[in-house]
Amino acid sequence: MPPASSHSSDTGVLPAEASVDAGAPVQRPAHGLLARTLGRILGPVTDPVLRILVTATLIGRVGRGIVLTVSVLYFTLIVGLSAGEVAIILSASSAAGVVASFGGGWLADRLPARPLLFAFTALDGLGILGYAAASDFVAALTVGLAVGTFGQAANSARMAILARAFAPETRVHARAVLRTVTNVSIAVGSGIGAIALAIGTPDAYRILLVVAGLAYLLALVRLVRLPASVDLRPEAPVGEIRTATGSIDAVANRRALRRAAAAHSxxxxxxxxxxxxxxxxxxxxxxxxxxxxxxxxxxxxxxxxxxxxxxxxxxxxxxxxxxxxxxxxxxxxxxxxxxxxxxxxxxxxxxxxxxxxxxxxxxxxxxxxxxxxxxxxxxxxxxxxxxxxxxxxxxxxxxxxxxxxxxxxxxxxxxxxxxxxxxxxxxxxxxxxxxxxxxxxxxxxxxxxxxxxxxxxxxxxxxxxx
Structure with a gap:
C-alpha cells in the first residue's frame, strides 16, 4: 500500500470514502451497526490506498463466503457430481493456486501490480459466475481451475502492493486489517449462502453463485481507483551492471540484468x-x-x-x-x-x-x-x-x-x-x-x-x- 500514513486518529470509526486525489480524507462517522463495529475494531482507516482495499475486500469477500458455503453442495446436489469428482475439483483448484501464487508474484515484479490485481480479480469473478453455468464434471473442473488460478494470482499481486506501498511499520497492520475485514465479509457471505441451503432449489443455488460473482466484479469499482504510486518498485542498479560488464553493448547488459535478477531470487x-x-x-x-x-x-x-x-x-x-x-x-x-x-x-x-x-x-x-x-x-x-x-x-x-x-x-x-x-x-x-x-x-x-x-x-x- 502507499506510503505509510499515521493511524493515530482516535475517532474510532471507519471514515467515509474519499477520492485518492482529494488530499486529506474527510472524517465522517460511518453509519450502520457493521460499520460502527468495524470502526471500533480496526480504528480509523485514513490511508487512501488501505481504504480502497478495505472497501473492495468488504464487497468482494462476501462473494467468497457465499462460494465457501454453497459450492460443495451445489456440485453434489445440483450438478450431480460424485464425492470423488468434487474432491478432484477442489484438489485441482488448490494445485492451480500453488502455481498461480508464484506466477502472480513473478508478474508483479515485471508488470504494474495495479492492473494485474484488477485483471485477476475480474477473471476470478467471471470464473465464479461460470459455476452457475456448469452442468457436468468437465465444466465444473474447468471453472474450478480458473477460480483457483486467478484467485491466488490476485492475492500475490495484492501482497506485492502491500509490500511496496506501505512502510515496514504499517504494512503488517494493513495486512491484519484486511484479514479482519475478510473474516467479517465471509461471515456475512456465509449467512447469505445459507439462504440457498434453506430453499434448496437449483435456481436458488445458481442465483446466489451469480450474486457471488457480481460481488467480485463490483469490487473492481474500488480497485480501479488505486493510485499509480502502488506500482513503484525498486529497480536493479543498471550503472553497476554496466561497470561489471565493462560494456555498453545491449545484449551484454541484458544478460547482466538477468544475472542480477537471478541473484535476487x-x-x-x-x-x-x-x-x-x-x-x-x-x-x-x-x-x-x-x-x-x-x-x-x-x-x-x-x-x-x-x-x-x-x-x-x-x-x-x-x-x-x-x-x-x-x-x-x-x-x-x-x-x-x-x-x-x-x-x-x-x-x-x-x-x-x-x-x-x-x-x-x-x-x-x-x-x-x-x-x-x-x-x-x-x-x-x-x-x-x-x-x-x-x-x-x-x-x-x-x-x-x-x-x-x-x-x-x-x-x-x-x-x-x-x-x-x-x-x-x-x-x-x-x-x-x-x-x-x-x-x-x-x-x-x-x-x-x-x-x-x-x-x-x-x-x-x-x-x-x-
Missing amino acids: PFRDPRYLLLTALTAVFGMQFGVGELAVPLWITNETDAPVVLVAVLGFINTAIVVCFQVPLSRGTHDLRVAGRVSGIAAWLMAGACAVYATAAGLPAWFAAAVIVLAAIAHAFAEVLSQAGGWGLGFELADPVRVGTYQGVFGAGFSIGAMAAPLVVAGTTESLGTLGWGILAAVFLAAGLGTRAIARRAARTARTATAGS
Missing part, C-alpha cells in the same frame, strides 16, 4: 525458503479446525455436534477482535519471533487439550474443547501476525512480488496437505496422533522464532558495524 535464499516451509507446516492448523476437530467431536467424544458451529463462531470472533491489535509491532523481527514462539506453545497446548476430550462426559468434553479452541484461535492470530512480519521483512525488496508469491505458494501447499496429514493423523492414531501434531506445530513455530532471532542479531550486527 527467493530460490537462492535458503533462509526465506525455510521460513516459507515452516510457515506452511504451521498453516496446517487451519485443517485442524476445519476437519480434524469436527471429526473428533463427532466420532470420538460425547460433545454435541452443534458445538462445531459454536467453535466456528468463537474462532471468527477472536480473529476479528484481536488480529489487528495483536499484529502491532510484528514488523520488528524480535517481536515477530516472540509471537511465533507463543503461537507454537498455544497450538501444541490446544492439540493436547483437544485429545483429552475423548471419554469425558458431554458437558465436560464441550468445555474442554471450547478451551482448546480459544487457545487455537489465538495461536492462529499470532502465527499469522508473525508470519506476515517475517515474510515482508526478510524478502528482498528488489523482487518483493516473487518473494511474496513463493511465500503464498508455500502456504497453499500446506493447505493442500492439511486434510491428509491432520485428519489422517488424528483419525488413524487417536490421542497419539494429537501428540504428533502438537510436536509438529511446536517445532514449526519454534523454528520460525529461531529464524527471526538470528535475523534480528544479524541486523543488529550489521547496524553496529556500519
Whole structure:
C-alpha cells in the first residue's frame, strides 16, 4: 500500500470514502451497526490506498463466503457430481493456486501490480459466475481451475502492493486489517449462502453463485481507483551492471540484468525458503479446525455436534477482535519471533487439550474443547501476525512480488496437505496422533522464532558495524 500514513486518529470509526486525489480524507462517522463495529475494531482507516482495499475486500469477500458455503453442495446436489469428482475439483483448484501464487508474484515484479490485481480479480469473478453455468464434471473442473488460478494470482499481486506501498511499520497492520475485514465479509457471505441451503432449489443455488460473482466484479469499482504510486518498485542498479560488464553493448547488459535478477531470487535464499516451509507446516492448523476437530467431536467424544458451529463462531470472533491489535509491532523481527514462539506453545497446548476430550462426559468434553479452541484461535492470530512480519521483512525488496508469491505458494501447499496429514493423523492414531501434531506445530513455530532471532542479531550486527 502507499506510503505509510499515521493511524493515530482516535475517532474510532471507519471514515467515509474519499477520492485518492482529494488530499486529506474527510472524517465522517460511518453509519450502520457493521460499520460502527468495524470502526471500533480496526480504528480509523485514513490511508487512501488501505481504504480502497478495505472497501473492495468488504464487497468482494462476501462473494467468497457465499462460494465457501454453497459450492460443495451445489456440485453434489445440483450438478450431480460424485464425492470423488468434487474432491478432484477442489484438489485441482488448490494445485492451480500453488502455481498461480508464484506466477502472480513473478508478474508483479515485471508488470504494474495495479492492473494485474484488477485483471485477476475480474477473471476470478467471471470464473465464479461460470459455476452457475456448469452442468457436468468437465465444466465444473474447468471453472474450478480458473477460480483457483486467478484467485491466488490476485492475492500475490495484492501482497506485492502491500509490500511496496506501505512502510515496514504499517504494512503488517494493513495486512491484519484486511484479514479482519475478510473474516467479517465471509461471515456475512456465509449467512447469505445459507439462504440457498434453506430453499434448496437449483435456481436458488445458481442465483446466489451469480450474486457471488457480481460481488467480485463490483469490487473492481474500488480497485480501479488505486493510485499509480502502488506500482513503484525498486529497480536493479543498471550503472553497476554496466561497470561489471565493462560494456555498453545491449545484449551484454541484458544478460547482466538477468544475472542480477537471478541473484535476487527467493530460490537462492535458503533462509526465506525455510521460513516459507515452516510457515506452511504451521498453516496446517487451519485443517485442524476445519476437519480434524469436527471429526473428533463427532466420532470420538460425547460433545454435541452443534458445538462445531459454536467453535466456528468463537474462532471468527477472536480473529476479528484481536488480529489487528495483536499484529502491532510484528514488523520488528524480535517481536515477530516472540509471537511465533507463543503461537507454537498455544497450538501444541490446544492439540493436547483437544485429545483429552475423548471419554469425558458431554458437558465436560464441550468445555474442554471450547478451551482448546480459544487457545487455537489465538495461536492462529499470532502465527499469522508473525508470519506476515517475517515474510515482508526478510524478502528482498528488489523482487518483493516473487518473494511474496513463493511465500503464498508455500502456504497453499500446506493447505493442500492439511486434510491428509491432520485428519489422517488424528483419525488413524487417536490421542497419539494429537501428540504428533502438537510436536509438529511446536517445532514449526519454534523454528520460525529461531529464524527471526538470528535475523534480528544479524541486523543488529550489521547496524553496529556500519
